[in-house]
Amino acid sequence: MKHATSALILSAALLLIATGCQSGGKSESAQKSAAKSNATPNGVTTTASGLRYKMLTSGPAGGKSPTITDSVTVHYRGTLTNGTVFDSSYDRGQPATFGVNQVIPGWTEALQLMKPGDEFALYIPSYLGYGPQSMGSIPANSDLIFQVQLLQVNGAP
Numbered sequence: 001m002k003h004a005t006s007a008l009i010l011s012a013a014l015l016l017i018a019t020g021c022q023s024g025g026k027s028e029s030a031q032k033s034a035a036k037s038n039a040t041p042n043g044v045t046t047t048a049s050g051l052r053y054k055m056l057t058s059g060p061a062g063g064k065s066p067t068i069t070d071s072v073t074v075h076y077r078g079t080l081t082n083g084t085v086f087d088s089s090y091d092r093g094q095p096a097t098f099g100v101n102q103v104i105p106g107w108t109e110a111l112q113l114m115k116p117g118d119e120f121a122l123y124i125p126s127y128l129g130y131g132p133q134s135m136g137s138i139p140a141n142s143d144l145i146f147q148v149q150l151l152q153v154n155g156a157p
Helices: 002-018 028-037 105-111
Strands: 044-046 052-057 071-080 085-088 096-099 119-124 144-155
Touching: 105 119, 105 144
Parallel strands: none
Antiparallel strands: 044 052, 052 119, 071 085, 071 096, 071 144, 119 144
């Protein structure tokens, strides 16, 4: 099962990359323009900001999406576009809880599109991530790929 899940995540990540993962050295406006012009085959959606996501699993109908002021509990795995894992709540064996407005802009946008039980593959262009700042093992201007499972909306902190 673990290998099947990893294969699914890798497939989704490669699909997201193939639909426009090329930020190195481009200006933010050039990245946004490229993101908007890319086709979104195979269930990949591109938002107006340039965030790309693919729903991997849909939660139960009627779930409530978090708002900007809510706190959420999630499981996630973050990788660079070369596949290097830089953070994973799955590997730690413990989900993470934080405010929707306390994360990078790409996450803030994506979380508000999700409902409990949803699992998304996210492609976050650098301008919706850490931008020109390096962060730990994440180099400056890095596009990021995440697998995010929204476990719970906890309401306002």
